[in-house]
Amino acid sequence: MAQRSRAVSPPPWLVRALRPQPAPVPWAAVARAAVAMAAPLAVGFAVDQPVYGALVSMGALSGVIGDTADAYRMRVFNIAVPQLFGALGVTLGTLVHGDGWLTVAVLTLVALVSGMISSIGAVASVSGLLLLLNAVVGAGLPMPEPWWKAPLLLTLGGAVVLVLSLLAWPLRGGVPERGAVAGTYRAVADLLEAAGTDGYDERRQAVTRALDTAYDLVLARRTRDHGRNPSLVRLLAQLNVVIPLVEAAPAAHRPGRPMPPQVPAAVRELADAVEEGRTGGALPVLPEPGTPSERAVDHALRHAAGVVHEAEPDPFNVDDRLGRPAALRVRARRATRAVLLSGASWRYGLRLALCIGLAQALVSLVEVPRSYWVALTVTFVLKPDFGSVFSRAVTRALGTAFGLLVAAAVLSEVPRGWWDVPVMMVLAALIPAMSVKGYAFQTAAITPVILLLSDLLNRQGFDLVMPRLYDSLIGCAISLVAGYLLWPESWRTRIGDRLADAVEDAADYLALAFGPAADGEQARRVRARRALFRDLSSVRSEFQRALTEPPPTGARAAAWWPLVVAVERIVDATTAARVRVNHGAGAPGAGEVGEVERELRGLAEGLRRSEDLVGVGVVWGAVEGGVGEAGEGAGAGVGGGEPGVLEAVRQEVWAARAIASPGR
Numbered sequence: 001m002a003q004r005s006r007a008v009s010p011p012p013w014l015v016r017a018l019r020p021q022p023a024p025v026p027w028a029a030v031a032r033a034a035v036a037m038a039a040p041l042a043v044g045f046a047v048d049q050p051v052y053g054a055l056v057s058m059g060a061l062s063g064v065i066g067d068t069a070d071a072y073r074m075r076v077f078n079i080a081v082p083q084l085f086g087a088l089g090v091t092l093g094t095l096v097h098g099d100g101w102l103t104v105a106v107l108t109l110v111a112l113v114s115g116m117i118s119s120i121g122a123v124a125s126v127s128g129l130l131l132l133l134n135a136v137v138g139a140g141l142p143m144p145e146p147w148w149k150a151p152l153l154l155t156l157g158g159a160v161v162l163v164l165s166l167l168a169w170p171l172r173g174g175v176p177e178r179g180a181v182a183g184t185y186r187a188v189a190d191l192l193e194a195a196g197t198d199g200y201d202e203r204r205q206a207v208t209r210a211l212d213t214a215y216d217l218v219l220a221r222r223t224r225d226h227g228r229n230p231s232l233v234r235l236l237a238q239l240n241v242v243i244p245l246v247e248a249a250p251a252a253h254r255p256g257r258p259m260p261p262q263v264p265a266a267v268r269e270l271a272d273a274v275e276e277g278r279t280g281g282a283l284p285v286l287p288e289p290g291t292p293s294e295r296a297v298d299h300a301l302r303h304a305a306g307v308v309h310e311a312e313p314d315p316f317n318v319d320d321r322l323g324r325p326a327a328l329r330v331r332a333r334r335a336t337r338a339v340l341l342s343g344a345s346w347r348y349g350l351r352l353a354l355c356i357g358l359a360q361a362l363v364s365l366v367e368v369p370r371s372y373w374v375a376l377t378v379t380f381v382l383k384p385d386f387g388s389v390f391s392r393a394v395t396r397a398l399g400t401a402f403g404l405l406v407a408a409a410v411l412s413e414v415p416r417g418w419w420d421v422p423v424m425m426v427l428a429a430l431i432p433a434m435s436v437k438g439y440a441f442q443t444a445a446i447t448p449v450i451l452l453l454s455d456l457l458n459r460q461g462f463d464l465v466m467p468r469l470y471d472s473l474i475g476c477a478i479s480l481v482a483g484y485l486l487w488p489e490s491w492r493t494r495i496g497d498r499l500a501d502a503v504e505d506a507a508d509y510l511a512l513a514f515g516p517a518a519d520g521e522q523a524r525r526v527r528a529r530r531a532l533f534r535d536l537s538s539v540r541s542e543f544q545r546a547l548t549e550p551p552p553t554g555a556r557a558a559a560w561w562p563l564v565v566a567v568e569r570i571v572d573a574t575t576a577a578r579v580r581v582n583h584g585a586g587a588p589g590a591g592e593v594g595e596v597e598r599e600l601r602g603l604a605e606g607l608r609r610s611e612d613l614v615g616v617g618v619v620w621g622a623v624e625g626g627v628g629e630a631g632e633g634a635g636a637g638v639g640g641g642e643p644g645v646l647e648a649v650r651q652e653v654w655a656a657r658a659i660a661s662p663g664r
Contacts, residue, residue: 016548018395023436029067030429036060036161037428037449041456042421051144052153054456057424059157061449062086062134064431066126067165074217075165077123083158086130087151093138094147103139104360107375110135111356115349115382119342120335132356132379139360140372141457178275180214181239185271187211188245192297193264195253201565204572205540207246208533214239215530238274241307243526244300250576251293254648259297260287266301270308281309292583293576299583347487352382355483359475373468376450377475380443382483389484391548393476395440400472403447408465410448411455424452495546495560498539499567500607503656505532506570507600510649513578514593529575536568566656570600573652577645588646596646599653 010018037060044053066078092110096103111132118128134154143150187210191203218235245267252259266284273281283305289298339345355378363371377400381392406427414423427449434445451464458464509528543564546557581587 011550012554014391014394018398018438018440020437020441025433026436029064029432032067032161032164033060033064033432034425034429036063036157036164038421038425040157040160041424042418045418045421050456054453055144055150055153056157056160058137058450058453059083059086059154060161061157061428061431061446061453062130062154063158063161064428065129065435067161067432076162078126079158079162079165081123082127082130083155083162085127086134086158087155089131089134090138090143090154091147091151093135093140094143094150097139097142100364101361104357104364107132107135107139107360108353108357111379112349112353115352116339116345119345119348120339124335129379132352133376136356136372136375136379140363140375141454177214177217177235178277180210180217181235181242182271182275184210184214184239184242185267185274188242188249189264189267189271191246191249192252192259192267193261195249196256196258200253201568204249204568205537207249208537211242211246211530212534212537235274237307237310238304241300241304245297245304247526247529247575248293248296248300248579250572251579252297254293254573254576255291262286263297263301266305270305273308279309281305283309292580292585295583296579351483351487352378354486355382355478358482359478362474362478371471373471374475374478377472378479378483381476381479389479390550391545392439393479393484395438396443397473397476399440399443400447401469402444404451404465404469406444407448407451407468410452411465416455416459420452420456424449427452495539495542495557496607498535498542499560499563500604502532502535502539502567503600503604503607505535506567506574507597507604509571510574510593510597510600513574514581514588514646525578529571532571533568536564536571539564563656563659566652566659570649570652570656573649577649580645585645588644592644592646596649596653599650599657603653603656 037057040056040060041050041053044050044056062083063079066082067075068078089110092106096106114128114132116128117131118125138150184207187203187207191200191207194200194203218239262284263286266286269281269284273279283302286298286301289295356375359375359378363374377396381396382389410423410427414420427445430445431442431449434441447468451468455464505528509525509532512525512528543557543561546553547561548554549557577588
């Protein structure tokens with residue numbers, strides 16, 4: 001019986017893909033989506049123009065998809081910029097509607113551009129999505145005349161979402177940024193509370209995410225306001241001084257003893273002060289430090305408290321740890337150059353163009369009613385920054401099937417007209433609520449909304465349901481064959497080289513932390529560490545995508561996963577060693593630093609030479625003076641003396657070697 005139960009159980013990769021994410025529901029975005037998508041329908045029915053109302057609601061749907069930012073300034077970019085690309089897309093699609101092979105050629109070219117610009121960043125990714133999505137809709141559905149009416153109505157829908165998202169800006173300006181900085185302090189408090197326990201690694205990842213979010217929000221404002229806005233100067237100063245606390249945390253974790261409870265409590269009090277904008281508080285009462293690591297935490301915490309409670313930080317003495325963003329013109333030029341010269345960008349653009357071309361060509365050769373849905377499915381599935389193509393194709397089919405059940409009930413039981421308004425309010429509210437739970441849930445929420453809007457444009461009612469299911473299955477099949485199976489990527493290209501680069505960066509970071517000019521390179525060292533953890537975060541994201549694929553990719557990702565954790569621990573151990581030196585411990589000699597650095601570079605070389613973990617065969621001694629096999633020299637400094645501050649780093653490197661060469 002147990003064997004039969006195991007035989008019918010779903011595969012692990014599918015279970016992982018369908019498991020809802022433990023993310024909180026964005027209630028404000030839920031309310032905005034309900035109002036922004038239902039109100040245009042009500043206005044359209046009131047003025048006897050339901051088609052116009054449906055197009056405005058469709059534009060609002062695009063705005064809802066991009067409504068993911070907390071900071072108000074970022075909402076302008078996240079919603080307004082993609083809407084402009086969406087307007088361009090629907091214009092192109094409308095102009096070639098019903099033109100056969102010309103439609104195929106134009107949509108294929110649009111797909112190439114859409115895919116290539118998606119690699120620039122988050123806003124560009126959504127812009128590329130809406131460019132292609134609206135081009136497909138414009139080419140597949142009849143739009144009202146003249147040609148400019150559809151893009152105008154769609155843009156108006158996005159503007160409704162943007163206005164709703166900015167209503168509270170005059171009253172809550174700066175609140176998201178303060179909340180992000182305060183959230184960083186709370187994440188650091190959790191990290192210090194977990195020092196010496198098994199939960200430390202998970203808390204450190206949360207700190208990395210919190211720092212990324214806070215710096216992204218604050219630096220976005222700094223591009224315009226630096227040196228002129230006192231509240232921004234304060235936030236930047238408060239964010240900067242949390243970095244020494246983050247650097248001191250690995251040193252506090254190393255001894256394996258928990259921190260005194262007064263320390264995380266004091267950091268949480270600082271978080272409350274940041275969020276509430278309080279100043280002038282007293283310095284925290286902390287236990288007397290006894291070790292270099294304890295002195296590092298004590299010094300960093302007292303300094304942070306002084307800055308948080310300082311009334312007016314000096315606007316000319318604030319330097320962010322990651323470097324001020326370049327001017328918009330410079331960043332645009334860099335992004336264009338990166339897109340045109342990137343092999344990955346061309347690869348994805350060509351893959352998306354091939355699939356869209358096949359989908360549209362199939363529509364031109366085989367009669368499939370309302371067949372724009374085929375290309376629509378391809379567009380949603382082939383989003384590389386949203387997850388694995390394979391798992392997305394499968395979950396898209398499942399999510400669409402569930403969404404069609406909801407749509408069938410609505411189209412068969414709810415009379416067309418004013419009843420569509422409350423129905424749309426409920427269905428639209430589900431989109432942001434379900435999107436944070438996973439791709440399958442987002443698909444299930446969006447499908448009935450698009451079908452309801454399509455019915456208002458075409459008046460086909462229940463007859464739309466089954467053709468949409470067939471179209472989705474055809475689109476998923478095209479994505480799997482032409483977008484996945486025909487573009488095999490070696491494990492080395494996808495993961496191995498990126499992980500090897502991270503190990504190389506860890507070696508560079510070690511040399512920077514203990515090199516000849518280490519004492520004067522604190523700002524550069526902090527930027528290098530943050531950049532390294534961001535790179536590791538992207539590697540983690542790629543692993544998460546790989547884990548949702550069937551064997552052998554999913555199984556290989558599971559086997560390599562501990563090595564990612566090992567590299568992160570090496571960076572933590574290096575930071576802890578540097579902190580100990582800063583607070584009285586003896587500095588390591590150049591020979592010891594060089595030895596550990598060579599071990600890391602040997603590990604990177606081994607990762608680049610193999611796609612199988614058991615075949616990594618780490619290249620030890622590839623550099624002159626390299627060390628021998630595992631077991632020699634562990635636990636001792638150069639020359640066999642007492643273990644130095646790099647002993648913990650050395651142990652983590654040995655652990656990474658053991659993981660990378662399990663068969664040796």
